[in-house]
Amino acid sequence: MINYAVVFGCIVVLGLPLNAASLWILIQRHRLKSPSAVFMINLALADLLLVLSLPMRVYYYATGTWSLGVVACTFMTMLFRNNIRASAIFITFIGVDRLLAVVFPLRSRHLRNTTNSWKACGLVWIFLVAVNIPESVSFSRNRYHNNQTTCFVFSDSWTGPTAPMYIQACLVLTLLAVNIFSTSMVSWKLHQLGASGQMTDNKINVMLIFAMNLLMFVIFFLPVSLAMIVGHVTTIYATMCLASLNCCFDPLLYYFSLDSFWKKKDNSVSSSLK
Template sequence: MPSGAVNGSDCDADAKFLNYLYAITYTIILVPGLIGNVLALWVFYAYIRETKRAVIFMINLAIADLAQVLSLPLRIFYYLNESWPFGNFLCMFCFYLKYVNMYASIYFLVCISVRRFLYVIYPFKFNDSKRNIDVYISITGWIAVCLSCLPFPLLRANNNTTTNEKCFMDLPLKDIGVSNSIMTITLAELFGFATPLLIVVYCSWKTIVSLREPHSIAHDLGEKKKALKMILTCAVVFLICFAPYHLSFPLHFLAKADKISSCSQRKAILTLHPVALSLASMNSCLDPIIYYFTTDEFKRRLSRQDMADSMELQMYCNKVFAKKNSRPEL
């Protein structure tokens, strides 16, 4: 065999390392991701009529994160047991759900950034009637993301009919040719990461510029600072969670398609990309941190005093209900 040629498993990543990496990462994400996103949905549902600041998009972001978190136990089982006894459909659905979560998160992080930017720059143009547009934007986004992510499961070949099936990243990649591979990678990188990141950076820059306007009053400055904090936090999540994945994704795609002949390069790519994919999964438990540190309603709802008030109100309602039911019928 020529020097540098791909030589089967010798050029692949260490399977034990990858299994432990995924199992540990998903275990770390599971509990805080579940609690954080359930709390987020509870808080935003309570405050949905109080705030105009991108709450619709935050609810959809929490739903996307929660959907992925609920699939993590099956992923943990697979990587700990190195087998998939749950059938091909569930394998492909969980595999597909991972990418739907990632790109839905990217989409709604962009929507949150744009909405907060527009709210502070054009506060009088945003009202309850226009907030209904956010619902249609969210529906459109879900449709676009779900359709765009279909190639991920469709490009994975699974011809194994035994009970101990392979799943997720262990599935082989279908060969679609060099030109189709380049086109697929380009579209995914351009519309899935580069364009959203540029939009978030633009919103950050324009918000910073607006803070320097001399005629801004104290209230405006406070709102703009809050908006900037949220937008910058969205940008940080982009850089931590999604930048490593999208930088390594083209190389991983080519390596899985056997388009990279160097054994050492292939092994390095197939080892580093799962680390980037694990970082991308962390957004499910990082997004609730965005809500807490950048949303006043979230902090207020989870504050000790507000929790105590809610409990007192619930106890009072229970007493009234019990007293009403205890009255004898005439």
Template sequence: MENSSTCSNSTNLKPYYAATYTFILVPGLIGNVLALWVFYGYMKETKRAVIFMINLAIADLSQVLSLPLRIFYYLTGTWEFGSGLCMLCFYLKYVNMYASIYFLVCISVRRLLFLMYPFRFSDCKRICDVYISIAGWIVVCIGCLPFPLLRSEEAKIANKCFVDLPVREVDLPTATAMMTLGELVGFITPLFIIVYCSWKTILSLKEKNVASPDLGEKKKALKMILTCALVFLICFVPYHISFPLDFFVKTKKIKNCHVQEVISLFHAVALCLASLNSCVDPILYYFTTDEFRRRLSRQELQDSVQLHSHGCSKKHSQATLQEEATDC
């Protein structure tokens, strides 16, 4: 078996990272800003997971806003903005990922509960979802702290960041325990919950229950939950398969050079797919939420612009009258 110290990574993946983040930046920014605008006006009209969608859009937007710095680094190969900002952007990447996973699970569970127990959850206070969201942010932010803490301080000297940050030496039992706990809490449990919600929703389509919503409502719920599951499978499953392997490569637990190169390439692809969720989530809102499509329709946008213009004209007229009254 070859020693990892003699291995050299012949594949430069930085241009691929830069291209991926450039591709994500504009649609991710526009899509999530539009999502927040739509959901702001949507909040008073529904209780169906809109709070969780708002938080999902905030999580995505926080990552999108850090992408210009990532693109600059992967194009130039050097970090000139200080180690503090580097670690913050590095940390936000994982906060976004696990916040997205958390809120995808919350959306799936909320839709299933509303579908299965419509009378019990039709009067559910929105404040409950707010508390659940706050608790989720706290847990995710604390749970993601090991990611920056496990990175070595050596990168400060060489102006390195992101994928080039070296990993601290960790013994095999500790590394295995951390990976197992992280995969169980951050990946396997959410995957099980989303699959369970999908399965229960599919079963509900075959049942005839007077107390349940109509067939159309069930199909809408199924479409949303299955779309959440699809986003989860595409964006996060490959990453959570590659992440433990890449961690063991970086900590020199895997020493075969060919295996290292294959794992590094697979991890790069998985990392790009995980980042893709920032511009995929607005597509989820559009195709699974009738209100989202309605508010983005041409007529609705025209009405919104006219209403805004009318409001501005009215304010201007009032201001003019006040000025005239003052002059008199």
């Protein structure tokens, strides 16, 4: 278990300043200027919550003891699982927003506003809490071993994937399909627009966002969701470490989405992305 402590410790050291700085910049500089900014603020918040929960994992994996009780363990575990779900949803929202801006710039103007974006984000958090309630009850029942509270491990009495795990796998697969569709549509539209000068740079930035979105799903979200279903404990631990790394890569998404697009407003593609 000490290897997991080292991995999560490195993620904390790298992810905490990155996400704290990203959230501050998003709020102070970009605020509510676009739907994408709203989604990214919520994504950064989800990542920051994940990072803040990791020191407890480092402590447990390093010492093998947990003295904070079942409630604290359940809360920290839900923060971890919610990051995967929230990140997958908010990244998909960002992709769909780009899709609407590029492919349907005029017809989507009434949909692409900060009010609707905040409403969508609010529904996401409500959904996550609703899933957490029965999941927390099921999780807390198996937190005792030899009269001691265990945490962040799968107990000997674990019987396999639960309903929320199946829900997560279906959610990630569905959102991956949405991202693939969005990528295809935007690529087709940008190919129709042609390319010259600054237009080429903006088109590259647009496709970089979609490429990063797909990589996030394939590398970070999909493996851990499928591992939970397969039920191989060693694989689950490894993919959980991998999934945690997503919080260190999301700032790249903020950079390409906001800086590149908002600084180049003199062409048709970037103007439609405001």
